[in-house]
Amino acid sequence: MVTRDVYLPVAAQPSVETLVEQAQRGEQLGYERAWLPETWGRDAVTTLTSIAHGTDEIGIGTSIVPIYSRTPSLIGQTATTLQEVSDGRFRLGLGPSGPIVIEGWHGEDFGNPLRRTRETIDIAKQVMRGEEVEYDGEYYQLSGFRLRCDPPDPMPPIDAAGMGPKSVELAGRFADGWHALMLTREGLEERMADFDRGSDMGDRDRDDQRVTLSLTCCALDDPGEAERLVRQHIGFYIGGMGTFYRDALARQGYEDEAYEVSEQWASGNREAAMDALPDELIEEVAVAGTPEDAADQLDAFADVDGLDAINISFPRAADHDQILQTMEALAPA
Template structure:
């Protein structure tokens, strides 16, 4: 197996408190996970939560996966990255992405317009902010100038990763970011997108090996293996069917169009059980690591052995209870997967 890092993707679903997220990160730190990533959807904001986590941990890296580029100005994102790098003593990494139209339009009330250009210009501006130099930028979307950070910039700027699921968004990560966050991809889908990442890096005259590729993998390991797989299947069905067309179209692009369309249709008609039944075991195993510890480890190893993968992010089904999250975190800790 490739020498990959094991990260943890903190639960996207609502948690009892910020303290519970701190406790999960402390547990991950004790178990040897390298990074703890926090998504930002419509629950607790990532900035306040990560600042709290930074003060309550010592070694584990912290990062946003992802911070939507539509919900803050690029300059504010740059200020935030500099501040989180300071309060974490250099352990922060910034994950950016457009999110999806259902969140950006339905929650933030913003038009999901030109997501690739919006992401590219945000990365450009954030890098300028973090340099400490005066920011002068004349883009298609953003025009700003005359200001620089009022505090010292980070001695070591945090890495900036871009999330992406489609060919052009992954190519963008290869051209302009320091890493790529892969999510909801099959093994073949991941291999195809890695080609896009390499092409983007080569277009920019960069070495693809310098980019950190992080693969988010839905994981659930329980004594009741079937329940673990049920939770993972529910998670997939929610994203394919309940989050607009974004994840549905991504799955279709990976060769599972019939499944994607059936799940989406059944979910929209509130036929939840039919939507779950439409996800075959083969696809479940292609997109998650769920069941017994041995089953989950086998799935993780297949992804870890793909050339170009640097880290596996152990993430959890949105319906998992705290005890189930902890059980999975413990079972898949780096030392236990050796």
């Protein structure tokens, strides 16, 4: 059975308390986990600590914490602490993010993200096992230290984000799960094969690994407004967040459309960029409409074999009331 998680808003919210209240509402509605992204707003760690203290049952997780903004050992320490403050409800989601954020915000070189992701996973697992960390990698050479507190029990699973074939294969080989995003149903099935191949390469038990799809959703009484918000969101990610989302959609049969959106956005023609998004593409990668129509659209994504959870995400321009309406409309039955 495909469960439902909630992906707390990526856009700025009025306060940390607002995010806590949204997580609390997710808990009341029966969502299994509340994920929090970390971009250039409030940091995920402090906010998730507040959410952990403000909730009782809902799982929490980072989706994603960038691997370039913290050392792998610190990521392991952070996961250990969040597992403690949440009484065992934490799941660690990590990934490289993209060069615009990593170089423009963190001032770090976005080099070899696949290798950096692998080394981060390896080291974080050593830290969380309570071992003396010994590692001789391409980017990290570590020795002589171990956690000076008890290791987390149970150890938080690690999910890796990825859109391309190699990054998804890496998630299957080294991580405990995969965060999928900006994928059509057919594209998700293709990448699922990459994840399964990686799982085989790593001699992993596929039944112990979890695949979560982050799906942009907007369920409103005004279907035109729901579609407008989703269209704006997708246009921003294709045009304003580098090449990753553009290239992911190009691999899924929308090359001309993705490049047109990217070019119009780069030229400052935001409305033209959004107009260049065909209705078919919106329907393939997102959910938008009335509460009834959106629920039907969501059910179609749940049919993909190998998918464990759908992460209800929200358009970046959605306001607090629109977020809550969507959360309520698409809550687990």
